[in-house]
Amino acid sequence: MDESRQGEAIELPKGVSDNGKKLYLESYGCAMNFSDSEVVASILRDKGYTTTRNEEEADVVLINTCSIRENAEQRVRNRLTNFNKAKRKKPGMVVGILGCMAERLKKDLLEEEKIVDLVAGPDAYRDLPNLIEEVDGGQKAVNVLLSRDETYADINPVRLDNAGVTAFVSITRGCDNMCSFCVVPFTRGRERSRDPHTIVKECQDLFEKGYREVTLLGQNVDSYRWNMTSKGEIKDETKPTTNFAQLLEMVAHVNPLLRIRFSTSHPKDMTDDVLIVMAKYKNICNYIHLPVQSGNSNNLKRMNRGYTREWYMDRINAIKRIVPNCGISTDIISGFCGETEEEHQDTISLMKEVKYDLAYMYKYSERPKTLAERKFEDDVPEEVKQRRLEEIIELQMEHAYEINKQQLGKIEEVLVEKVSRRSEEQMVGRTDRNHKVIFDRKDKKIGEYVMVKITDCTRASLIGVIVE
Numbered sequence: 211m212d213e214s215r216q217g218e219a220i221e222l223p224k225g226v227s228d229n230g231k232k233l234y235l236e237s238y239g240c241a242m243n244f245s246d247s248e249v250v251a252s253i254l255r256d257k258g259y260t261t262t263r264n265e266e267e268a269d270v271v272l273i274n275t276c277s278i279r280e281n282a283e284q285r286v287r288n289r290l291t292n293f294n295k296a297k298r299k300k301p302g303m304v305v306g307i308l309g310c311m312a313e314r315l316k317k318d319l320l321e322e323e324k325i326v327d328l329v330a331g332p333d334a335y336r337d338l339p340n341l342i343e344e345v346d347g348g349q350k351a352v353n354v355l356l357s358r359d360e361t362y363a364d365i366n367p368v369r370l371d372n373a374g375v376t377a378f379v380s381i382t383r384g385c386d387n388m389c390s391f392c393v394v395p396f397t398r399g400r401e402r403s404r405d406p407h408t409i410v411k412e413c414q415d416l417f418e419k420g421y422r423e424v425t426l427l428g429q430n431v432d433s434y435r436w437n438m439t440s441k442g443e444i445k446d447e448t449k450p451t452t453n454f455a456q457l458l459e460m461v462a463h464v465n466p467l468l469r470i471r472f473s474t475s476h477p478k479d480m481t482d483d484v485l486i487v488m489a490k491y492k493n494i495c496n497y498i499h500l501p502v503q504s505g506n507s508n509n510l511k512r513m514n515r516g517y518t519r520e521w522y523m524d525r526i527n528a529i530k531r532i533v534p535n536c537g538i539s540t541d542i543i544s545g546f547c548g549e550t551e552e553e554h555q556d557t558i559s560l561m562k563e564v565k566y567d568l569a570y571m572y573k574y575s576e577r578p579k580t581l582a583e584r585k586f587e588d589d590v591p592e593e594v595k596q597r598r599l600e601e602i603i604e605l606q607m608e609h610a611y612e613i614n615k616q617q618l619g620k621i622e623e624v625l626v627e628k629v630s631r632r633s634e635e636q637m638v639g640r641t642d643r644n645h646k647v648i649f650d651r652k653d654k655k656i657g658e659y660v661m662v663k664i665t666d667c668t669r670a671s672l673i674g675v676i677v678e
């Protein structure tokens with residue numbers, strides 16, 4: 211989360227000729243945004259754009275942005291000042307903002323950031339070739355229309371991650387939950403699910419191209435539904451319906467050598483059915499991201515999360531019962547509106563009860579137009595938010611280390627993902643449970659499965675040796 215990524219060089223498909231223009235694409239925010247950038251690259255590639263990793267060389271610069279916290283937006287604004295220099299050298303350069311900031315700020319972005327020529331929201335990417343043409347014609351261009359049915363289902367995304375082993379596959383877009391702190395429903399629009407057959411086909415294509423892991427993506431994968439209304443009524447009686455557990459099973463059948471992960475699971479909607487399917491298929495990884503946000507039921511109520519601490523713990527116990535040795539990760543927010551010291555302590559005690567493998571931990575950042583902004587005061591002082599966050603991080607580091615130490619001596623199947631940044635002689639991969647493992651490469655190649663004995667660990671990763 212919250213990292214940035216730059217586009218890789220891509221090849222033009224057969225029958226498409228080079229239009230002489232180079233695209234530079236940079237992405238921020240969550241996996242959905244990285245996945246969308248691959249859709250964007252595909253749409254523009256089909257119009258003859260080639261890509262570059264050097265912004266100074268670009269004719270079109272597109273930045274896919276995130277609005278989740280104030281600092282995510284600030285990062286993009288700082289980055290924009292860097293493009294001023296490139297644009298001065300190349301006055302015809304088109305600078306466009308895509309993604310969540312585009313949707314949140316709409317045409318105001320053109321006013322606030324003079325360098326921006328183009329603003330396109332997450333459902334407007336098919337229109338990008340036209341929008342770029344408008345800018346070339348001397349105008350500023352904006353399309354921030356949200357859609358109720360756009361899923362880009364027919365677009366085969368260009369893979370921008372060049373290792374060719376793991377890929378994101380989007381299964382739903384938007385979000386219908388109104389967590390009071392969250393800007394996503396405003397920037398991504400209504401929730402909609404993608405046709406399951408296009409999902410399975412994309413996974414099959416990826417497998418045939420050598421990919422060995424897919425992560426199915428949605429803001430709340432458990433509310434995936436095809437041919438069903440949100441109330442569970444069948445839309446077309448002549449066709450089958452598909453829920454998330456069924457979709458998982460369909461994807462598991464693509465090939466036993468294709469690992470399947472998914473994110474994000476929502477505690478209020480995650481059913482035992484999903485866990486039972488996870489337990490049934492070896493290639494569905496034993497790992498679940500189940501954001502808790504807070505360990506206190508009153509705080510959860512203000513957050514409008516739709517569950518209590520007890521409900522959440524019941525889901526955790528279901529995971530531990532049905533999927534033994536399952537890794538669990540979470541998201542936590544410190545210092546949400548009205549959070550008392552006791553409420554914070556409840557988050558600490560919940561962490562001790564669950565013991566997460568991994569956690570993404572944030573200070574609450576008020577977002578315009580959200581329920582919390584309208585209803586509550588952002589009343590926890592900055593230094594208290596910070597101190598609580600530090601306590602949460604400290605405890606999480608202890609837990610991660612403890613869990614890593616429990617892996618010592620185990621023999622794990624590891625999917626080799628890349629060469630280690632530290633040494634050409636070492637490879638990096640992940641276990642089923644999503645632990646990162648570093649080991650001497652021997653003759654192993656990226657994309658292979660290897661059995662690794664865990665011999666050592668740090669707080670962040672496991673260290674092992676290949677066993678035959």
Ligand code: SAH
Nearest residue numbers: 391392429474501541542543572573574575
């Ligand atoms: N759909 C996912 C979350 C997507 S946003 C879910 O429901 O769990 C990723 C994470 O960012 C959230 O889980 C939350 O922990 C954090 N987050 C969202 N809005 C935030 C805000 N206003 N301030 C701080 N953290 C926030």
Ligand code: SF4
Nearest residue numbers: 385387389392394429
């Ligand atoms: Fe935001 Fe809640 Fe939707 Fe997650 S489920 S994207 S936190 S509104």
Ligand code: F3S
Nearest residue numbers: 239240276277278310
């Ligand atoms: Fe950010 Fe939008 Fe994702 S706000 S976290 S990029 S859905």
